[in-house]
Amino acid sequence: MKIKLKRAYEKPSKADGKRILVERLWPRGVSKGTAALDEWFKEIAPSPGLRKWYGHDPEKWPEFQKRYRAELKANGDEVERLRACCGSGPVTFVYAAKDERRNSALVLKAWLEGLP
Numbered sequence: 001m002k003i004k005l006k007r008a009y010e011k012p013s014k015a016d017g018k019r020i021l022v023e024r025l026w027p028r029g030v031s032k033g034t035a036a037l038d039e040w041f042k043e044i045a046p047s048p049g050l051r052k053w054y055g056h057d058p059e060k061w062p063e064f065q066k067r068y069r070a071e072l073k074a075n076g077d078e079v080e081r082l083r084a085c086c087g088s089g090p091v092t093f094v095y096a097a098k099d100e101r102r103n104s105a106l107v108l109k110a111w112l113e114g115l116p
Contacts, residue, residue, distance in 0.1 A: 003109045004092040012036040017090025022105050027096035039085055043078045046104050047071055061102045068107045
């Protein structure tokens with residue numbers, strides 16, 4: 001499975017394939033038409049408590065990854081539903097975070113691709 005990542009604020013393209021929003025909250029300032037999404041997986045995103053605790057603090061990134069992976073492990077049904085939705089074609093996970101190097105979509109992508 002090959003998953004690409006793209007911020008919700010970037011223009012969609014045909015190369016994105018199936019576009020799946022992997023955020024619990026809708027991205028600010030983005031209309032549904034502009035987002036051009038095929039699916040929205042709210043329940044796969046970090047829990048509200050984890051999201052608030054992390055607050056995009058780079059110092060908390062290693063612990064955030066550990067905690068989010070634990071949530072994914074406990075949320076097996078939703079993970080499998082997402083995996084099935086990804087199918088065989090190109091897939092792009094759409095996320096809203098400003099930090100392109102430290103966000104939940106990266107952790108989710110690695111989880112589904114079987115990376116540590």
